[in-house]
Amino acid sequence: MSRHTVNVTVNGEVVSEEVEARMLLVHFIREVLDLTGTHIGCDTSNCGACTVLLNGRAVKSCTIFAAQVDGGTIETIEALAVDGKLHPLQEGFWEKHGLQCGYCTPGMIMSAKHLLDKNPNPTEEEIRWGISGNLCRCTGYNKIVEAIQYAAEKIEQGDSAEEVSA
Amino acid sequence: MIPGSFDYHAPTTLDDAVALLTEHGGDAKILAGGHSLIPAMRFRLAVPDVLIDINRIPDLEYIREEDGHLVIGGLTRESALEESSLVQEKYPLLADTAKVIADPLVRNLATVGGNLAHADPANDHPATMLAYGASVVAHGPNGARTIAIDDFFVDLFATALERSEILTEIRIPTPPTGSANAGGAYLKMERKVGDYAVSAVAVQLVMDGDTVVSARLGLTNVNPVPMRAIAAEAELIGKELNDEVLEAVGRAAAAECDPSADLRGSVEYKRDLTRVLTKRVIRKAVERAKGGDS
Numbered sequence A: 001m002s003r004h005t006v007n008v009t010v011n012g013e014v015v016s017e018e019v020e021a022r023m024l025l026v027h028f029i030r031e032v033l034d035l036t037g038t039h040i041g042c043d044t045s046n047c048g049a050c051t052v053l054l055n056g057r058a059v060k061s062c063t064i065f066a067a068q069v070d071g072g073t074i075e076t077i078e079a080l081a082v083d084g085k086l087h088p089l090q091e092g093f094w095e096k097h098g099l100q101c102g103y104c105t106p107g108m109i110m111s112a113k114h115l116l117d118k119n120p121n122p123t124e125e126e127i128r129w130g131i132s133g134n135l136c137r138c139t140g141y142n143k144i145v146e147a148i149q150y151a152a153e154k155i156e157q158g159d160s161a162e163e164v165s166a
Numbered sequence B: 001m002i003p004g005s006f007d008y009h010a011p012t013t014l015d016d017a018v019a020l021l022t023e024h025g026g027d028a029k030i031l032a033g034g035h036s037l038i039p040a041m042r043f044r045l046a047v048p049d050v051l052i053d054i055n056r057i058p059d060l061e062y063i064r065e066e067d068g069h070l071v072i073g074g075l076t077r078e079s080a081l082e083e084s085s086l087v088q089e090k091y092p093l094l095a096d097t098a099k100v101i102a103d104p105l106v107r108n109l110a111t112v113g114g115n116l117a118h119a120d121p122a123n124d125h126p127a128t129m130l131a132y133g134a135s136v137v138a139h140g141p142n143g144a145r146t147i148a149i150d151d152f153f154v155d156l157f158a159t160a161l162e163r164s165e166i167l168t169e170i171r172i173p174t175p176p177t178g179s180a181n182a183g184g185a186y187l188k189m190e191r192k193v194g195d196y197a198v199s200a201v202a203v204q205l206v207m208d209g210d211t212v213v214s215a216r217l218g219l220t221n222v223n224p225v226p227m228r229a230i231a232a233e234a235e236l237i238g239k240e241l242n243d244e245v246l247e248a249v250g251r252a253a254a255a256e257c258d259p260s261a262d263l264r265g266s267v268e269y270k271r272d273l274t275r276v277l278t279k280r281v282i283r284k285a286v287e288r289a290k291g292g293d294s
Ligand SMILES: Cc1cc2nc3c(=O)[nH]c(=O)nc-3n(C[C@H](O)[C@H](O)[C@H](O)COP(=O)(O)OP(=O)(O)OC[C@H]3O[C@@H](n4cnc5c(N)ncnc54)[C@H](O)[C@@H]3O)c2cc1C
Pocket: A044, A045, A046, B029, B030, B031, B032, B033, B034, B035, B036, B037, B038, B039, B074, B075, B100, B101, B102, B103, B106, B109, B110, B111, B112, B113, B114, B115, B116, B117, B118, B120, B122, B123, B124, B125, B161, B165, B166, B167, B168, B194, B195, B196, B197
């Protein structure tokens, strides 16, 4: 059983920790770094509650070992709000009632973030496709789609507002 | 659940990876996308003593055309196939397949090489590569060798790869263009997004007018080993396409597969679904062949 030093940038901060080879990234994030916004919803790599961005791509953090991300960059739900101001996606979920119990929400938002980073103006179908790796047992998804549409519009307006003020 | 403990190596060259595999023999497993292996390790269905992570070996992720083939690096992610305009434009059977493998999160890490090397009859790429008549390149202590896909799947979860070999490349013959009308398609019935197939059928064919000049068919998750539907191909090749021929092809595929009953359906249901999917996928491939895209 080998142990490994993991140097990784998490939400903009460089961390260095020694871990057992078999430690899953989701346990590293939750138990070593104490970032409990990333959830665990299954044992079968099916639910997407554990979704984080690894080097900019949405992945299931329960299906990768922490040792594998050495040298990489991780973004979790905790990175989104800046100085207490919600990210447009978080605001969208709030405004459009994109959550009920909230268990799926952090993973859903990280998947949506990857989608909007790639494709800032997705169609409804592209949104549904983009979040199809994330299960929600409460909402029936419609409100989640609306929340992501809200965020896409908000981000676009924000960008043009910045251009105007610049 | 927590996997059993193991020693982890992350070599940065192919030679180092092969040397590690040779040294540890049957105790070691390659870790690629991890999306079949890690779930199995979490259930302790797999308890390797050593993991050899090949993700740090450069130059194993690529998609390009070369010598009349589409060549795909063994570590290429499913999402890269989805995003490749070359694949979307010229290899619709492969594009169809990549789109229905698992879900977008899985596809960001899962690899094409891993999908084949795992030899899970439920995986989607085996049928597709059988239909394309692809080959794979394996790197071992004595260098590289090429294995025809027809010789690759030898048993449930077992391939022609030696223990010390790494699958480094997949080679798909570029479908003929010009006067020959090539077409391909993949059709999968799944219970929900992200699930393995109840049944799925891959076809790649060449048409001359309404006559099928050549065709290969692959079936997913209706046999213990990924399989080509050879009896169905025989019903199709050289025939002028009509409803009767299609029905005969579908029936042949349903008869020659060997599904098992499980939560996804009974044996009878899976056979009949295979019959229907075979007919539908051939129609789609023929439409594409006539529409001019390969
Ligand atoms: C929720 C979920 C749903 C899924 N649904 C589907 C689906 O619908 N269709 C589908 O096809 N797949 C599906 N998969 C499986 C997924 O596509 C796997 O990623 C794939 O089967 C294996 O690829 P990998 O790169 O993850 O390989 P790994 O899990 O890393 O490895 C799998 C096996 O192959 C060996 N191996 C890997 N790469 C090589 C190589 N280059 N050379 C030699 N041996 C190698 C490993 O040692 C291991 O034994 C699903 C997975 C999950 C978690």
